[in-house]
Amino acid sequence: MRAPSSVLKQQFLKKWIMGLQLFGSAKQNMSILERKKAIRLSADIALASTRDGRTCWSRALIANASKEDDSKVLVQHLLAPESERLKKASIGLIMDNKRVRCKKILKRSCCIKRVRKGAPQVVLAKSIAKRMVMRRTQVLKSLVPGGEFMDDISLIEETLDYIVSLRAQVDVMRNLAKATEVVNGK
Numbered sequence: 001m002r003a004p005s006s007v008l009k010q011q012f013l014k015k016w017i018m019g020l021q022l023f024g025s026a027k028q029n030m031s032i033l034e035r036k037k038a039i040r041l042s043a044d045i046a047l048a049s050t051r052d053g054r055t056c057w058s059r060a061l062i063a064n065a066s067k068e069d070d071s072k073v074l075v076q077h078l079l080a081p082e083s084e085r086l087k088k089a090s091i092g093l094i095m096d097n098k099r100v101r102c103k104k105i106l107k108r109s110c111c112i113k114r115v116r117k118g119a120p121q122v123v124l125a126k127s128i129a130k131r132m133v134m135r136r137t138q139v140l141k142s143l144v145p146g147g148e149f150m151d152d153i154s155l156i157e158e159t160l161d162y163i164v165s166l167r168a169q170v171d172v173m174r175n176l177a178k179a180t181e182v183v184n185g186k
Helices: 006-026 032-050 056-067 069-110 120-143 152-185
Strands: none
């Protein structure tokens, strides 16, 4: 797996700080839960905006954040002129993938193969393995934003990209925490 680039980290940090500043200027006295939500939301939107809507997971994060009234302003500021295009693209993508997936399910259900009575042990092992893969795929689809609308190959590609982006996010947050400790410690 490729390591997150420094450019990605810099873009994320810049947009995350902008998002935190927007939240900070909007409310002066926030509770801890409101701060937690603001930090998480600004980090998610900053991470998604660094991908410029080139990935399904980033468009799904933007679409989910655009639904909430509290985060609409943040999405518009971080994405600037591209926000409407990205929101429209994410909504269209979700609908298109849903249609393709339904056609695939229909096609598979029409072509059910009958099992021979020859090798019950092999058939049993295959069915158990198939169920395990299906369960794990469903779990993965629930973890990746927008994953429930992806086919298996797209899901793997998007998951790898999402992991690289999350690693960049974690690296930036760790470095920021270390820098804060050094400044406060001296």
